Amino acid sequence: MKFASVCHNGVNHAVLVDGGSVIPLRGIAEIGPQTPGDLLRDPPLDDKCRLDISDVIFRPVVPGPAKVICVGLNYREHIAECEQATPAYPVFFSKFASSLIGPYDDITLPPETHRLDYEAELAVVIGKECRRVSAREASGYVAGYTVANDITMRDFQFRTHQWMAGKAWDRSTPLGPFLVTPDEVGDPQKLEIRLMVDGDVRQESSTGLMIYSVAELISILSEFTSLSAGDVILTGTPSGVGDRRTPPAYLQDGATVSVEISGIGRIENRVRNEFPVRRTTVETV
Numbered sequence: 001m002k003f004a005s006v007c008h009n010g011v012n013h014a015v016l017v018d019g020g021s022v023i024p025l026r027g028i029a030e031i032g033p034q035t036p037g038d039l040l041r042d043p044p045l046d047d048k049c050r051l052d053i054s055d056v057i058f059r060p061v062v063p064g065p066a067k068v069i070c071v072g073l074n075y076r077e078h079i080a081e082c083e084q085a086t087p088a089y090p091v092f093f094s095k096f097a098s099s100l101i102g103p104y105d106d107i108t109l110p111p112e113t114h115r116l117d118y119e120a121e122l123a124v125v126i127g128k129e130c131r132r133v134s135a136r137e138a139s140g141y142v143a144g145y146t147v148a149n150d151i152t153m154r155d156f157q158f159r160t161h162q163w164m165a166g167k168a169w170d171r172s173t174p175l176g177p178f179l180v181t182p183d184e185v186g187d188p189q190k191l192e193i194r195l196m197v198d199g200d201v202r203q204e205s206s207t208g209l210m211i212y213s214v215a216e217l218i219s220i221l222s223e224f225t226s227l228s229a230g231d232v233i234l235t236g237t238p239s240g241v242g243d244r245r246t247p248p249a250y251l252q253d254g255a256t257v258s259v260e261i262s263g264i265g266r267i268e269n270r271v272r273n274e275f276p277v278r279r280t281t282v283e284t285v
């Protein structure tokens with residue numbers, strides 16, 4: 001099954017996606033803590049309020065997660081392009097709920113950065129609270145999977161050895177469009193992932209090339225923190241980021257960037273300056 005968080009006529013709904021229409025979940029405004037995996041297996045559908053999919057606005061698939069945990073350096077080819085050593089332990093960092101935007105919203109290009117970069121990623125949504133679970137048990141705690149673009153301000157990322165300043169900008173990280181349940185996805189380590197900028201393929205890989213699998217990441221994270229329903233984990237990006245191309249290829253105002261993952265979905269976002277660019281007019285006599 002596929003679920004989404006949408007807005008229709010100013011009202012937010014968690015919905016089941018059914019072909020070209022969506023069916024609201026009765027009394028539930030969004031995917032997240034109030035929609036644990038057990039509920040999604042038998043959702044309370046309000047079939048009388050079926051909506052055409054073209055009439056709704058897609059929000060971040062989990063609009064208000066308590067935690068957004070991201071993984072860096074989780075594909076060997078990306079490690080090689082970054083000229084880094086393979087980590088003996090996953091590289092974790094965090095974003096905030098305010099960083100998230102919908103799957104078709106504009107990505108904000110703030111005036112402070114000149115190195116706006118893209119990162120295609122598989123995202124995992126936790127379905128129920130877990131702590132100290134084994135990798136073997138981890139799949140039982142997944143509500144579903146979705147698509148993310150870990151937009152990064154590289155000039156801020158490397159100001160210190162901590163990455164947060166480059167990763168957690170407001171309205172920068174698309175997430176969606178669907179939460180696809182594990183039974184429909186199958187093996188999350190057998191998915192094709194691709195990113196394009198203005199139709200040009202920049203990243204193309206497979207989640208099978210992750211160093212730490214989804215199950216291993218959940219197990220390692222749950223060793224030191226409780227994971228709750230609605231928490232989001234971004235699992236890392238493959239090679240091909242703009243910062244490591246020759247010459248570097250950063251996202252500019254007006255660019256369209258898309259990420260698609262087989263069996264899960266596709267997001268597409270336009271990059272827009274946060275503030276209008278002021279132009280100086282020179283008068284001639």
